[in-house]
Amino acid sequence: MQWERPLNKVLKRGVYLERQAAVPRYERNRNRMTFDETITARKSIRRYSDRPIPESDVEAILRAGLLAPSARNRQNLKFIVVRDPMLRDELVGACNGQSMVGEAPAFLAVCSTAGSIMPNGQPTAPIDAAIAMTYMLLKAAELGIGSCWIGNFSQQKMKSLLCVPDMAEVIAVSPLGYPAAEGNERMRKPFDEVVCFGRYRD
Numbered sequence: 001m002q003w004e005r006p007l008n009k010v011l012k013r014g015v016y017l018e019r020q021a022a023v024p025r026y027e028r029n030r031n032r033m034t035f036d037e038t039i040t041a042r043k044s045i046r047r048y049s050d051r052p053i054p055e056s057d058v059e060a061i062l063r064a065g066l067l068a069p070s071a072r073n074r075q076n077l078k079f080i081v082v083r084d085p086m087l088r089d090e091l092v093g094a095c096n097g098q099s100m101v102g103e104a105p106a107f108l109a110v111c112s113t114a115g116s117i118m119p120n121g122q123p124t125a126p127i128d129a130a131i132a133m134t135y136m137l138l139k140a141a142e143l144g145i146g147s148c149w150i151g152n153f154s155q156q157k158m159k160s161l162l163c164v165p166d167m168a169e170v171i172a173v174s175p176l177g178y179p180a181a182e183g184n185e186r187m188r189k190p191f192d193e194v195v196c197f198g199r200y201r202d
Helices: 004-022 035-041 055-066 085-094 124-142 155-162
Strands: 077-082 106-112 169-177
Touching (some): 055 106, 055 124, 077 085, 077 124, 106 124, 155 169
């Protein structure tokens, strides 16, 4: 009898480990990842399951985008979420045949509604939109939701399908969904090749 409790613990632990093994790696640490773990977990996902994303998670992703900084805090952005399967299928054509756009249960587009040139010569519109998209895709990764930043799309077709007015531009888009396959590991340049201290150097 004195071994009953430890044995039960061992059995329960075995069941737990078995269940964990059946859960995809990207979902095991859902809502428990550190920032470093989140940026490491984010991969470009090109295969998606048709499992729907909870509304609360979609809202959490969008709210992360609202927290992104922008030039002079003007927040000249619009986020468009597409769930309708028929519209997503049409968006495949706008994305030059990338089938993952129609496969994923949701599609996200980030638009700039206005912009200017900063004193450093750089435009605010694509920078502000890119920061917001980055925030949202990292939040998606934290929630176990896959994404793939897409720049390969027709601006004209995208604006037409999403009813984006002439004064706005679609800067970046991404499918959103639970991965049907894990993303590939990508090689990164060595630290010393990218980082300079003091001044630029080759």
